[in-house]
Amino acid sequence: MGERALQGVSAAPGITFGRAVVLDRANSRASGPVREADREVEAERARGALRLAATDLEGIAADLRRAGRGDEADIVETGVLMAMDPELAARVETLTLETGREAADALREAAEEMALELSLLPDPTLALRADDVRSVGRRAAAHLQGAARRISEGVLIAVSLGPADVAELAPTVRGIALSGGGVTAHAAIVARSLGLPMVVGAGAGLLEIEEGEEVVVDGDRGLVVRKPEPERAALARDDAHRRRTARETAIARRLEPAETQDGRRIRVLANASTVAELEEASRQGAEGIGLMRTELLFLEAPRWPSREEQVKVLRPVLARMFGQTATVRLFDFGGDKTPPFLRGISARGIEVLLNAPAEMRTHLAAVVEAGSGADLRLLVPMVTKPDDVRAVRAMLDTVLEGHGMPKVGAMIETPEAAEGAVDIAKLCDFLSIGTNDLTQLVLGLDRERSRKAPVMDPRVLSLIARTVRAGRRAQIPVDVCGEAASDASSLPVMVGLGVDELSVAAARVGQVRQWIRDLSFESSRRESERLLEQAGHASR
Known part of the structure; x- marks a missing residue:
């Protein structure tokens, strides 16, 4: 059998290779009932295991704080509260005392019950804590079974993980692949912060992977590859080593400008929607946020989020951007990012908002409020005509409430x-x-193929050049925030065309800054002109 690719969703960038470490595959096998005379003892064992789990989590949080990762520590500490939650303890006691479950089974079952209830809540932030509760139950059960964390180096395969699992296992595992989970779950946030490649939502087929099987996790493209061909495995190993070295160099050189050898300065911004991503980007020298995706935390929402819910999600990131560039993309709902309350729509991006003016007004007010103090830039998605921008500007005038105009x-x-x-x-x-979308629409590719697409295809490149010229004519900066901004082959062409900014994934900031330092702008300009001339277009 040759290699087999499983499509999931990218949760943390990077590519890695290793042998599979399958977590908790046998958890579904419950034991027989405990004798009534022994049930109180079993309940006390379960209570003790919860106390040990809370102690574990306190220690992990303390280690993160000592390492200067306060935000990740805050996330892990929510697990301490869950382990000490009287509701969880009561459910465990009911399962042990009334139904005779063994302590380990009761812990997992009670945690699963609470997780399912959380996942159904209308508040998306609370719903995402479902995996955190499962993690607490699994951790407590592991103490009872003598299975405390002794995972060897490899690629971790699981149904779900909590943030403490990721933080604790990061030093030993090379990457993570989950059959479930989401890109905005706490575990994914911590993985991005720690630079650990992660793919989520890979489906039930992921759990067919055998312990010790060779696996590639491609966190850039959301792929898990079973039994990879030698060439793919070698590329993954090389990529992992290159990223580690590049990150160390990036942090050491974070205060140096991203400037070509002949003096062309390029601003490198970060695609960051979470505090963890922002912190990693800052360590590598990012000069601000070039793309904050506002829709990510609301993809499972049953209704349009309120202003308060939006501010609650946006403020933790934007509050750290005082005086710095923070580019917030307005809700880009539609297509593969359609929440339940919009199912069946054909519109995308700004058209969705224009069709719901009251919700658009609420959204604009929330972004302006949350971004107060930052050099706030609002990015209008899927624009097709000037009237789209004109409508946003007109509504902005009605929601400023004393805040500055972004x-x-x-x-x-x-x-x-x-x-x-x-x-x-x-x-x-x-x-x-x-x-990404421009390439997809021009060449008629699906979204996955457009991520790897030939952005230098003449049809695409000519439209990029046209846009850069329009920006130059209007004397405004032009940014690239798709895959081309962090691709080694297309980046020089983007620079040569005259773009002013590149916005890339947090883990790529340092590498992109170094690539710019290695370039000659004049050589890049000549190459971009050559490509345009081949396509039958003048560059000016």
Whole structure:
């Protein structure tokens, strides 16, 4: 049998290779009932295991604080509260005393019951704690079974994990693949912060992987590859080593500007929607946020989120951006990012918001409030015409409530927007080119293939060049925030075309800054002109 790829969702970037360490596969096998005379003893064993789990979590949080990772410590400490939750203890006691479950089984079952209830809550932030509760139950049960964390180096395969699991296992595991989970779950946030490649939502087929089986986790493309071919495994090993070395160099050189050898300065910003991503990007020298995806925490919401719910999610990140560039993309719902309350829509991006003016007003007010103090830039998604930007500006005037007017920019990710970039730019303070969707729409590719797409295809490259020229004519900065911004082959061409900013994943910031330092702008400009001339387009 050759290699087999399982498609999931990218939760933390990076590519790694190792042997599978399968966590908790046998948990579903329950034992027989405990004799009534022994049930009180079993209940006390369960209570003691919860106390040990809480002690574990306190220790992990303390280690994170000593390492300067206070935000991750805060996340882990929520597990301490869960382990000490009277409701969890009561459910465990009911299962042990009334139904005769063994302590370890009772702990896992009670945690699973609470997790299922949490996952159904309308508040998406609370719903995401379901995996955290499961993690507490699994940890407590492991103490009873003498299975405290002794996981050898490899790729961790599991149904779900909590943030403490990730923080504790990061020094030994090379990557993580989950059959369930979400990109905004606490475990994924911690994985991104610690630079651990992670794929979630890979489906039940992931759990067919055998202990010790060779696996590649591609956190860039959301793939898990079973029994990879030797060439793929070698590339993954090389990539992991290169990333480790690049990160160490990036941190050491974070205060040096990203400037080509002949003096062209490029701002490198981060795609960051969480505190963990922002902290990692800052360590590597990011000069601000180039893309904050506001829709991520609300993809499972049963209704439009309130202003208070949105501010609660946005403020922890934006409060750290005082005086710094913070580019917040307005809700980009639709397509593969459609929450339950919008199922069946055909619209995407700004069109969805324009069809719901009251909700759009609430959204704008929340972003402006949460971003107070930052150099706030609002990015309008899936723009197709100048009126899209004009409508956002008009509504902004009604929600400022004493706050300063943020900058407004258009996401140029449709052929229509690129063709009309000159007129759109007249209404904007900046432009941001989304190369993934632009490539997908121009070449007719699916979303996965567009991530690896030939952005230098003449049809795509000419539209990017047109957008850059429109920005230059309007005297506003132009940013690239798609895959092309952090791809070694396309980055020099983007720089040569004259883009001013590149926005990349937090873990890629340092590498991209170094690539820029290694470039000659003049050579890159000549190469981009050559490619455009081959396509039958002038570069100016």
